[in-house]
Amino acid sequence: MRYGRDVLKRVAAVAALLAAVATSTQASAASSVLRRVTNPNVSVEMVVQFGNDAQPVTIEENSRINIARVIQFGGTGTVDATIIQNGTQNYANVIQVGGTTNAAVGQSGLSNTADITQIGNSTNTLLLQTGDMNTGAVRQFGRFNWLAIFQFGR
Template identity: 80%
Template sequence: MALAVLLTAVGTATQASAGSVQHSVTKGKVSIETVVQFGDNVQPVTIEENSPINIARVIQIGGTGTVDATIIQNGTRNYANVIQMGGTTNAVIGQSGVSNTAEITQIGNSTNTLLLQIGDMNSGAVRQFGRFNWLAIFQFSR
């Protein structure tokens, strides 16, 4: 049902409008946060999760401006996924836990990613499609 509402909102949005859907759930030892933004004036997103199991997903479809996402996760198992489209895309992900997974996809004129993972099992995938791409990955074991 939520997906149908999102698809309807995306379909009816005009080029100058901006839309946003955010959903957060923390129950017991699991924290899940999802943010979806679209339009010319998307706002910077910051997610901080401190549960044993953390899941964060950010989807930003912007115009020609800057699109920013920051995810900080401290827990046993951390998963982060960022998909960005815009003139300039910036993603910062910091994860500390036993098992860390991050996936970033960026499409824009300038794409920038900083990924820091501290844990025993770190996995990171970054896909950048742009004229100017910058990427730094730091993975440390405990």
């Protein structure tokens, strides 16, 4: 019973966050923050967007170690994120809130980790991992949820 109350509290907190984002971004254009550090050994990219007019995000990384994070709060609009990683170790994290959320993650390497959270009316995720150690976690909160996960060993 306690577990059920904890889940309800978390759902209420997410609903409050959605309401706050939706009302605060109604009249504002999208804003973005991009941080990028890249060299042949390590590539780290982070994109943060908020607003109804969020532009699609595409990150492509080809270093030995790749780390990508996308955070999008689209209000009632659509948010799209695509991450492509080729390296020895790949880590992708996507957090999306919007009317429609779309995420596509492709990873090729020895160790691949993807963590995707989507909140919206329609949530869509495609996750493709090729490597010896693949880990994928997807959480979708919406009315219409679509998910495809493909994991292949080398």
